[in-house]
Amino acid sequence: MELRRLRYFVATAEAGTVSGAATRLHLTQPGLSRQLRRLERLTIGAPTVTLTDVVAPFIATLAPDDPTTDVLGADGLSPADTLRQGADLAVGTIPASAPFHAMPLAVLPVWAYVPADHPWAGRERVRLAELLPEPLILLPPAFTARQAWESAVRGFPHEGIEAANGTVAQALAAAGRGIAIASDDPRFGLVPLAVETDGRDLSIRLRAVWDSRHAAATTIEGFAARLGRFVRDRYDAPAA
Known part of the structure; x- marks a missing residue:
């Protein structure tokens, strides 16, 4: 965060109002408001699939007076490492501890993707036991x-080929190489099936994490809350 931006944010936080901060900084209130809008820049770090399917569509809904939003690829990084790399807000599934604050965003399904001409294509879900004997296309362990x-199938024998990412996994499924297990949005005309295991659907929990000591922590928290509402509406998903 540049020093001038930090000074404006801190002055506004200490004064409690933009008008009070403007007086302290010897600026007009409209002038300070414009400076805050111009200087606000928020960087969201997330794995590539989350940037593509969640963050980018969210950015497309932002208004002109919202913070200018950049992204940071964070494949394989913990929330703490993502923030240390320069992100103001980390979005992912890994929990975080103090001094980082976490906000649950949504519970998102892990899908079994089949081609439209697959015998299961007319179904909404498939049982884990049905999947295990099938040729599977899995993502890397990270x-x-x-x-x-892997947590769901622990103790059960299963085999599968490994794809570099969810897009490639779905491409292989579309080519008839097997059933892709991924949380990505559907591509290549594939049909997503919920995976039922132990009476529930296989899923991941999406979280937003930021540093509670950040000078713009209140702004970031509000942004995270908006992102959560967007994700839940987009996917008709429950809160995490």
């Missing part, structure tokens, strides 16, 4: 969809 899958 992906949370893969981790959720």
